Amino acid sequence: MTSVRALLTDSRSVVGLALLAGFALFGVFAPLLSPIDPLAQTDVVTTRFLPPLTVGQDGIRRLLGTDALGRDLFTRLAYGARISLAVGLLAVAVSLAVGGMVGVTAAMIGGLPERALMAVTDAALAMPRIVLLLVLVTLWQQSLLLVVLVLGFTGWMGVARLARAEVRGLLGRPFVEAARASGQGAARLLMRHLLPNAATPLIVAAALGVGNAIMLEAGLSFLGLGIPAPAPSWGNMIANGRDALVNAPWVATLPGLAVAVTVVACNLLGDGLRDALDPQSRLASRATPRRPAAGSSVPPARPDAAAAGTSP
């Protein structure tokens, strides 16, 4: 309860949550907010590159204008929010599952298997994530599922290291020893004692990881390697807008802003969550208010930072 209250009194997490909720609602209610089909192309010559707030010849007001094919940008942004948020959440879920499994297994088994698992983790971390993503994405047919899986399977290393460190720390604690001494099996020990106590840094890492995954998905789509066209992804919207930068600067500007705001929201939420869930850092942040992400093991989301292996 106290952590929920701490979360809701922290201005960062409130702003982050509000922004993310806004985008989620924007995506979910996309069909209600805009009657236009995100893929619809009518008469391209009369509807393309309409600036924001203009009314086209067809009498429809274009709140945010149209792109090179006369598709409505407001509508595409809303449907793009669905893709971005879904990809972000699903990819992080995959990362958490894989990384958690590797980290917990390593910590509980120990010895040579632990060293081997961690060596593979470190090797995977040494590859810049974008390079790994590029290699993986081109090996298979492009699809939404592939993007989710590839982002998930390149983001688990940070989680694995966090999970292993947490579980190892817990294994030496008296309450875990007591649970063991009372004859609890490994599974029960894991579910009842280890995972609940190891969850905090993982939750924080997950919040930051979502922002990260969203930025990377947009990046891959920007390179034409992510969500296949014509589906409206913020990344391929930016790429499309790049070709018309001089005539229609809004086409590239708006989806980029959407990505930036979403990533900032995830970072704010992650910062707030860390302080709310971790009493120690809550005290520290009271001593030095509005402390940014530094000083903790989890820097804020950035595809690059993830490659460095500190968030999924």
Add this chain to the structure above:
Amino acid sequence: MAGAGIVLLVVTLTFSLISLAPGDPARLWVGPGAGETELAAARRALELDRPLAVRYVSWLVDFARGDWGASLAQQRPVAHVLWDALPHTLVLTGASLLLTYVGGVVLGLLQAITRRSALDTGLTVTSLLVYGMPAYWLAIMLVLVFSYGAARFGWPAWLHFPALGVAGLDADFLSPWGRVVDRLRHLALPLATLGAIGIAGTARFVRGAVLDVRGSGFVRTARAKGLSPQTVETRHVLRNGLLPVITLLGLSLPALVSGTVFVEVVFAWPGMGRVMVAAVGARDYPVVMAVTALFAVLVVLGNLLADLLYAVADPRLRRGLS
């Protein structure tokens, strides 16, 4: 030693990924119109008819000897392709690393000193926003403002930057000094993109680290025993607060690599990132493998350097070493 092991694992991982992937490189190579005999010849040429383990070992030996094979798309040695691209990437990453560190440390310290002032709040919000921006989008926005915008609104020439490439088309006809200026002007926007994002992250980090140290026990002790505020700030707060910045060097190298990939694509900067993206698009596996391995080596070296610097900067570790 551990670094070499990691590089080996990275290379192995890449090799197995590419080998396990569906699709036949030989078929891609010869094209759809080829007959069975041509396909078989291509397989032999690409050594696809040999067992996987043999291919792996021979590839590894060749790779270690510096024989990185031939690019399938460009029909010339991979080493030449990379050799042409590497200097451009090193210039861009080196300059942005320098800018990131100097700018980030200065801004972070400024924020820590003026904590909770309007300046600090403004910089905090700005760095948060910039840090959330995708590099390729920021790059496009800079092009929009400083290339197209500057041209349209008739800004002075020194505020008008080229959007593409490393040098102008007329570079060969310029004086030596003019050529340097031309190069620097081409570097401006890519550098600004990587620098802005890097500075935002570093400033956040430095501010937090310095404030963390300032709140700690030994600083209180130093103040309590009557040291002047200046001595406390420089000898105790700064020295300890800036230590983690060295770790950031190791952490920010992969960051830089990934920023470089996008920025090079947007600005048509002929470096390693652009080579990688082009090779990936053309399924040019020898180039992909070499670039991947090279990036991994770069990251491992960066981490090694950070560890060594840390040992030099932190007397506690130095004593531990000797």
